[in-house]
Amino acid sequence: MKRRDALRSMGALFAAAGLAKVGAVELKSVPPQTGLNREMLPSPVMSGGQGNVFKGQARATLTAVFDRLIPHDELGASASEAGCVDYLDAQMNGPYGESKDLYLDRPLRADESALMGLTISLRTRRDYTLAGLLFIDNHAQKLHGRAFAELDGEQMDAILRQLDEGRLDWEGAGSGSRLFEFLLLSVREGYFADPLYGGNRGMVGWKLVGFPGARYDYRQYIDRRGQDLGLEPISLIPVS
Amino acid sequence: MAIQRKKADVVIVGLGWAGSLMAEELTRAGLEVVAIDRGPWLDTATDTPPAVDPDELRWSIRRELLLQPGEYTLTFRNNSGQTAVPTRELKAFQMGKSVGGAGFHWAGMAWRFSEWDFRVRSATLERYGAAKLKGLDQVQDWGITYADLEPFYDRFERIAGISGVAGNINGEIRPGGNPFEGPRSREFPTPPLKDSRLMQMYRDSTAQMGMHPFYIPVAHVGSAYVNPLGVSMAPCTYCGYCMFHGCGNYSKSSPQACVIPALMRRKNFTLITQGYVTKIHKAEDGKTATGVSYFDEQGREVVQPADIVALCSFTYDNARLMMLSDIGKQYDPVTQTGTIGRAYNYQTCAGAHVWFEDETLNPFIGAGGLGIQVDDYNGDNFDHSNLDFIGGAGLLTVSREGMPIGRSGLLPPGSPRWGKGFKQTYKDNYQNYGIIFGQGTSMPDRDAYLSLDPNYKDRWGTPLLRMTFDWNQNDRNMARFIEQRAVDIGKKMGAKHVHTFNSAAKSWSPYDENSNHTQGGMVMGEDPRTSAVNTYLQSWDAHNVFVVGASAFPTNAGYNPTSTVGALAIRTARAIHEKYQHNPGSLV
Numbered sequence: 075m076k077r078r079d080a081l082r083s084m085g086a087l088f089a090a091a092g093l094a095k096v097g098a099v100e101l102k103s104v105p106p107q108t109g110l111n112r113e114m115l116p117s118p119v120m121s122g123g124q125g126n127v128f129k130g131q132a133r134a135t136l137t138a139v140f141d142r143l144i145p146h147d148e149l150g151a152s153a154s155e156a157g158c159v160d161y162l163d164a165q166m167n168g169p170y171g172e173s174k175d176l177y178l179d180r181p182l183r184a185d186e187s188a189l190m191g192l193t194i195s196l197r198t199r200r201d202y203t204l205a206g207l208l209f210i211d212n213h214a215q216k217l218h219g220r221a222f223a224e225l226d227g228e229q230m231d232a233i234l235r236q237l238d239e240g241r242l243d244w245e246g247a248g249s250g251s252r253l254f255e256f257l258l259l260s261v262r263e264g265y266f267a268d269p270l271y272g273g274n275r276g277m278v279g280w281k282l283v284g285f286p287g288a289r290y291d292y293r294q295y296i297d298r299r300g301q302d303l304g305l306e307p308i309s310l311i312p313v314s
Numbered sequence: 315m316a317i318q319r320k321k322a323d324v325v326i327v328g329l330g331w332a333g334s335l336m337a338e339e340l341t342r343a344g345l346e347v348v349a350i351d352r353g354p355w356l357d358t359a360t361d362t363p364p365a366v367d368p369d370e371l372r373w374s375i376r377r378e379l380l381l382q383p384g385e386y387t388l389t390f391r392n393n394s395g396q397t398a399v400p401t402r403e404l405k406a407f408q409m410g411k412s413v414g415g416a417g418f419h420w421a422g423m424a425w426r427f428s429e430w431d432f433r434v435r436s437a438t439l440e441r442y443g444a445a446k447l448k449g450l451d452q453v454q455d456w457g458i459t460y461a462d463l464e465p466f467y468d469r470f471e472r473i474a475g476i477s478g479v480a481g482n483i484n485g486e487i488r489p490g491g492n493p494f495e496g497p498r499s500r501e502f503p504t505p506p507l508k509d510s511r512l513m514q515m516y517r518d519s520t521a522q523m524g525m526h527p528f529y530i531p532v533a534h535v536g537s538a539y540v541n542p543l544g545v546s547m548a549p550c551t552y553c554g555y556c557m558f559h560g561c562g563n564y565s566k567s568s569p570q571a572c573v574i575p576a577l578m579r580r581k582n583f584t585l586i587t588q589g590y591v592t593k594i595h596k597a598e599d600g601k602t603a604t605g606v607s608y609f610d611e612q613g614r615e616v617v618q619p620a621d622i623v624a625l626c627s628f629t630y631d632n633a634r635l636m637m638l639s640d641i642g643k644q645y646d647p648v649t650q651t652g653t654i655g656r657a658y659n660y661q662t663c664a665g666a667h668v669w670f671e672d673e674t675l676n677p678f679i680g681a682g683g684l685g686i687q688v689d690d691y692n693g694d695n696f697d698h699s700n701l702d703f704i705g706g707a708g709l710l711t712v713s714r715e716g717m718p719i720g721r722s723g724l725l726p727p728g729s730p731r732w733g734k735g736f737k738q739t740y741k742d743n744y745q746n747y748g749i750i751f752g753q754g755t756s757m758p759d760r761d762a763y764l765s766l767d768p769n770y771k772d773r774w775g776t777p778l779l780r781m782t783f784d785w786n787q788n789d790r791n792m793a794r795f796i797e798q799r800a801v802d803i804g805k806k807m808g809a810k811h812v813h814t815f816n817s818a819a820k821s822w823s824p825y826d827e828n829s830n831h832t833q834g835g836m837v838m839g840e841d842p843r844t845s846a847v848n849t850y851l852q853s854w855d856a857h858n859v860f861v862v863g864a865s866a867f868p869t870n871a872g873y874n875p876t877s878t879v880g881a882l883a884i885r886t887a888r889a890i891h892e893k894y895q896h897n898p899g900s901l902v
Contacts, residue, residue, distance in 0.1 A: 101585040104578045105355055114361050116372060143732040149741065175382035177402045179770060186399040189391060191823040194402060231733060238732075258732055259723075266718040267371035282737060283744035285678055285718045288368035290562070291551040292679040299511040300674050310369060 118311050119164040119272030127166040127200060128159065128207075134223040135207045136162065142230045143261045151278045158264030161273035162203075165260075171200035193248040203260075206253040209244045210237075270311040280307040316607065316615040322348040322584075324890070325606055325620035327591045327635070328627035330415020331876060332862045332883040334569040334577060335470070336624055338543065339887030341580045345895065348618055350589040350608055352627075353381070356412035358570050362560025370717040373559040377404055379419045380558070381411040388630060389767040392784040392821045394647055400770050400778065401824040408830035409628050413587060414569040416628065416830075417876070421557035421682030421714070422533035422566055424476045425873035426467050426881075429460040429496045430693040434757075434869050437694060438704050446704060450788055452657055452758040453704075454868050457840040457849040460496040463881050466888075468499055470880035471531075474567035475539040475547050478502035478531035492528045494689040504536035507550055507684055510713040511675050512748050516686045519806040520709075525688040530710060532683035533567035533876075543576035554716050556682030566682070589616070591631075592776060594623055594639035594859060602858045603641070609774065621898075622890060624860045626883065632865040633764045633835035634779040642846055642855040645763050647782075653846040653854070655765050657758035657837045658783060659870045661829035664707070664793040664816040665751040666800040668809035669726045673746050678716035685712030691799050692872040693755065703791035705755030707872040709799060711748055721747065726811040750803050752796035753829070756870040759786040764835040785818040793818035831875050833867035838882075840902075850901040851886045857900050862886055 128136050140153035153159070165171060178196050187193045195202055210233065214222035218229060225233075236242035237254035244250050264273030266280070268288065274280065280287050287307035295303055323345040326333045337347050356379075372378055382404055389398035401407060410416040430437050433455045438446050447453060470476075480501045481491025506529040509517070517527040534550035541547065550565040564571055577583050589608040595617070597604050605619035625632045636654050637644055645656035687710035689695055698704055715721060722740055724747055725731065729739040767780035785793075797816045804812035817828035839845025842854040851866050853859040862883050864875045871878075889901055 099355075099587055101355065101578065101587065102581075102583075104357075104575065108360055110363060110365070111360050114366050116366070116369065144736065145733060147734070147737065149737040170376065173384075175376075175384045175404065177383035177387045177400050179400065181769070183397065183399055185397075189396060189399055189823070190401075190825055191821075192825050234732075261732075262722045263371060263375060263719050266722055267375075268369055271371055279718060283718055283721075283741055285716065285744070289678075290364045290368055290553045290555070292553065293549075293551050295676070296508045296510065296552055296679055299509075299514065299676075301676075302674055303676060310365070 118270040127163050132204055132207050135211045138223040140261045142234055144265055153261050156265055156278050157273040157275040158261050161264035161271050162260050164272050166200045173198040193252045269309045277307045316617045319618045321619040322346050324622040325618050326624045326626055329413050331417040331569055331880050333626035334573040335880055335883040336887040337577055338573050340891055341583045343891035346582045348584045350586045350591055351413045352590045353412035355587050363562040367559050367562045368555045370719050375719055377558050381409040389770050389778050389780045390824050391782050393761050398767055398780045405827045406824045406830055417569045419558050423683040423874040424531045424533045424877045427871040427878050428693045431871035432456045432459050450757055456868055466881035466885040469884050470877055472503050472542050474533050474572050475504050475535040475541055476502055476531055477504045477506055477536035479506050479529050492689055493526050494695045504539050507536050512711055512713055513686045515807055516711040520688045523806055525690040527686050527688050530683055530685045530687050534565055534681045545572055545575050550681055552679045554678050554680045603856050622858045626862045629832045629865040630779050632861050632863050637766050647761050655763045655835050657868055658762045658764050658834040659756040659758050661831040662754035662756050662789040662793050662818050663828040664797040666804045667813045668748045668804040669743055669811040670746045671810045675745050680713035682714055685710050703788045705792050707752035707754030707796040709752050711750055727813050750800040752800055753872050754792055754796055755872045757788050784821050790818045833864040833870045836861045836865035837868040838866040848902045850889045852901050860886055
C-alpha cells in the first residue's frame with residue numbers, strides 16, 4: 075500500500091471509530107472548541123431495522139438461531155422480539171461489520187490458528203457471519219431437507235449443540251465452535267447493550283437482571299450494602 | 315524532501331502518563347518541549363461526558379478508545395523456533411489510541427512496587443542462596459532502590475490525586491493500610507472511597523484467615539481535590555463505567571484530567587497530534603541523536619530536530635523505535651548478547667471466579683480499581699524456602715463487574731449458557747458473582763524478548779514488532795500456588811461455586827486476555843551488557859536518548875505498573891533539567 079493511501083485509510087479509521095475531531099495539528103494551547111463532540115455521540119438504531127445486511131434466508135436463519143439462543147419464555151422477550159436481529163444488522167452495516175479494526179494482512183500461515191489458540195479467519199465480520207449462517211442453513215438442508223428456520227426447536231437445538239460442543243466443523247478445526255461463540259456473543263450484545271443500538275427493546279435485558287443502565291452516580295446508594303435498591307433502568311435515549 | 319521544523323530542546327514521543335509528566339517537569343524548568351503523539355486530541359468533558367460514557371457496548375466491548383490492530387499490531391510466537399504470526403484482534407495488547415495514551419482508559423490501580431521488587435536478585439541471594447536462582451539467570455536488580463524512587467512516587471500520587479490508606483509512614487505501620495509496603499513519606503493525597511458489599515466480605519474473610527486486607531490505592535479521587543499543578547478534580551461517583559472508558563466526572567486520574575490542562579497553557583510547550591514517529595536520527599559520530607522523523611496526517615515526512623529525544627511511547631514502540639533507528643545492539647537469545655529487546659516480562663495471573671447464594675452485591679456500583687487486596691502472598695512477603703519458585707501475587711477483589719454484556723458470560727460452570735434456563739441462571743447469578751484475582755510477578759527468561767518481524771509490516775511498510783514469550787517454569791509454579799490461595803479465600807467467603815483460572819497453565823497467546831501489563835525490552839540497570847538504559851533511563855548507546863516507560867522494568871511485580879512508570883518519568887525528567895542540560899553526557 076502506498077503511504078498516502080495508507081494515511082487516507084488511517085484517517086477513515088479515526089472517523090470510523092469516532093475520534094476524528096481535530097486533524098493533525100500543532101497545538102499551542104487547549105483547543106478552543108469546548109462543545110460536546112459530535113463524533114463521540116452514538117447513532118441510534120430505529121426499531122424495525124433497516125435489513126441492509128441480513129435479508130431473505132439469511133435473516134430468517136439469524137432470527138431462528140437467535141431465538142433458540144435466547145427464547146421467549148415467562149421471563150420475557152426472545153432475542154428477535156428484543157430487537158437483536160436489527161441490532162446485528164446495524165452493527166454489520168458499519169465499521170464493525172467491515173472489520174476496520176482488525177489486522178487482516180496476509181499471509182495466513184497454516185499454523186497460525188494452532189499457535190494463537192483459536193481459529194483465525196481473514197473474512198470481514200459481515201462476510202464471516204453471512205457465510206456462517208449459510209453453512210448452518212446448508213447443514214440443516216443436508217440433515218433434514220429443510221431450511222434451518224423451518225426445523226422444529228429440537229432439531230435446531232441439536233445443530234446448535236453440535237456447534238457449541240465442537241462436533242460440527244465448518245472451515246477447519248475449531249471453526250464451528252468459534253462461529254457459535256461469535257453468534258452467542260452477538261445475541262448477548264444485542265440483548266444487553268443500551269437500547270439505542272436497536273436491541274434490548276424496552277430494556278428487557280436490564281430488567282431481567284436488575285441492571286440500572288446509564289446511571290452515573292451511586293454515591294447515595296453505596297452505603298446500602300446488601301439491599302435490593304429497586305432502581306428502574308434508564309437508557310441513553312428516552313424511547314426504544 | 316522532508317519538512318524541517320524548528321529545533322526544540324526536547325522532543326517527546328508519545329503523550330501518555332510518561333510523556334506528559336516528563337513534559338511537565340521539563341517545561342516548568344524552562345526547556346522548549348515539542349511532544350508528538352500518533353493519536354488525535356481527546357479530552358474528558360468534550361469527548362466522554364456522562365451522555366457518552368455509560369455505554370458498555372461501545373467502550374468496554376468494542377473498546378473504541380483503544381488502538382486497534384488494524385492501525386498497529388505486533389506479531390507473536392511462543393519460542394524462537396516458531397515463525398511469528400500477527401495479532402489480528404484486540405485482546406491483551408491494550409494501547410491508547412489518542413493523546414493521553416492508555417492513561418485515558420486505564421482501570422486506575424495505582425501501586426508502588428515493594429522494596430523487594432527493585433532488587434529481586436540480591437534479595438533472593440541474601441535470603442535463600444544461589445540455588446534459588448537456578449534457571450533464572452536473567453533476573454537482575456533495577457540499579458535503584460525503592461527509597462531512591464519514593465520522592466517521585468509521592469510526586470506522581472500528588473499530581474494524580476491517588477486515593478488510599480497508608481500502611482507505612484516513615485517506618486511506622488498504620489492500621490488499615492498495607493503493612494508490607496515500603497515506607498511512605500506521608501499519607502495519600504485523597505482519602506479512600508467506600509467499600510462495596512463484596513469488598514467487606516473480602517476484608518472479613520481474609521482477616522479471619524490471618525491475612526492483612528487493605529484498600530487498593532487507586533486513581534479515582536476520594537474527595538474534591540486540587541493537585542499541585544492547580545488542576546481540580548471531583549470525587550468518584552462509583553458509576554462503574556471506568557476500565558476502557560473515559561471519565562465524565564473529572565474523577566479518574568488521567569493525563570487529560572491531571573497534567574495536560576496545565577501543560578497546554580505553557581508557552582514553551584507544543585503538541586503535534588496524529589504524527590507517527592518512525593525513526594530517531596543519529597548524529598554523524600553515531601553517539602548521539604539529532605531528532606526524530608514523523609509522518610503527519612497528510613503523509614508528509616517531517617523532521618523535528620532536538621537536543622534531547624525522550625521515547626515515551628509504551629513498551630512496544632520504545633523498543634521498536636530503537637531497533638528501527640539502529641541504536642544499540644539487538645538482543646540475540648542464542649549468544650545472549652545485545653540489550654535492545656532483552657528481558658521482556660509480563661504479568662502472571664491466577665485466581666478464582668466465585669458465586670454466592672442469596673447475596674445482593676449490587677455489582678453495578680463500582681469503579682475500575684475499587685477493591686481490596688492482601689499482600690501476604692506477594693513478592694517475598696512469605697517464606698519461599700520450601701517452595702519451588704520466587705515471587706508471588708497480590709490477591710484482590712474488585713467491584714467493577716456489573717456491566718451486563720460482560721457479566722452474561724460469567725455464569726457458574728455447568729449452567730446453561732443459552733436456550734432454556736439461560737435467563738433464569740443469569741438472573742439468579744447477577745447479584746452473586748465475585749472475583750479473586752491473583753496478579754503475579756513475572757521473571758525474565760532468555761527466550762522472552764522483543765525483536766523486529768521479518769514477514770509482517772505496518773501501513774508504512776515498516777516491520778512490526780515481534781514478541782517471543784511463554785511462561786517460564788518459575789512463574790508457572792508460582793501461579794499454581796496462587797490459584798490455590800484464591801480457592802482458600804473463596805471457600806472462606808462462603809462461595810457456593812469456586813471456579814479457578816490459571817493463565818500460566820498453558821502456553822500464552824495474545825488472545826488470552828489475562829492482563830495488558832507488558833514490560834521490559836529496554837530494561838534499566840547498572841551494567842551496559844545486561845541493560846539497554848542506565849538508572850536514569852538514558853541510553854547507554856546515545857546519551858541524549860531517554861527511553862521512558864514500563865519498557866525499563868527488568869522484572870515485574872505483582873502490581874499494576876502505572877505509578878512506577880510515572881515515578882521513573884519524573885525522576886528522569888528531573889535529572890535532565892537539573893544535571894544533563896548543563897553537562898550533556900552520561901548521568902552515571
